[in-house]
């Protein structure tokens with residue numbers, strides 16, 4: 001019997017360094033695929049369609065949502081984001097692990113589905129540091145920054161609902177912890193066969 005892959009869900013408030021951590025992790029570990037989400041937001045400089053996200057219009061997103069093509073979806077800062085479901089099951093059924101880098105709303109939707117998944121939350125070292133990182137992302141001044149900070153506060157509150165939390169203080173340490181979690185969950189899954 002071939003074992004099914006493990007679904008790893010990673011969330012973090014914006015500015016916690018989650019994307020860099022996940023990208024490095026994928027280079028360091030074999031057998032894990034990143035699910036590429038669909039989003040209605042515009043690409044940022046350097047982002048590539050199909051690699052970072054699949055960029056689609058709101059109309060297309062809503063069409064796909066009504067066809068129930070998403071395993072989960074959420075609205076974040078006025079834009080839609082969703083995980084295409086078929087791809088995820090394709091990987092899992094072939095025994096490949098899957099990494100979903102999604103926000104807390106989406107993660108809680110997956111929790112409600114009662115799927116077997118491992119939930120990991122990345123925390124910024126402290127609030128001051130988060131504020132500094134968010135300043136560079138807040139394109140619309142102080143109001144935008146305050147909105148991002150209050151959303152981050154609410155998201156951090158949700159960390160207790162996750163199986164693991166990692167503080168991204170020193171990047172390499174955070175990366176080793178993340179890797180150790182993946183390897184240990186794989187061992188646990190193997191011992192259950």
Ligand code: 5GP
Pocket residue numbers: 011012013014037038041072073074076081082083101102103104105106107
């Ligand atoms: P960004 O626009 O900065 O890339 O992402 C904003 C937020 O949306 C991040 O927390 C990111 O993890 C989350 N996100 C990205 N893809 C998905 C998805 O498919 N579903 C959900 N629920 N959140 C997503």
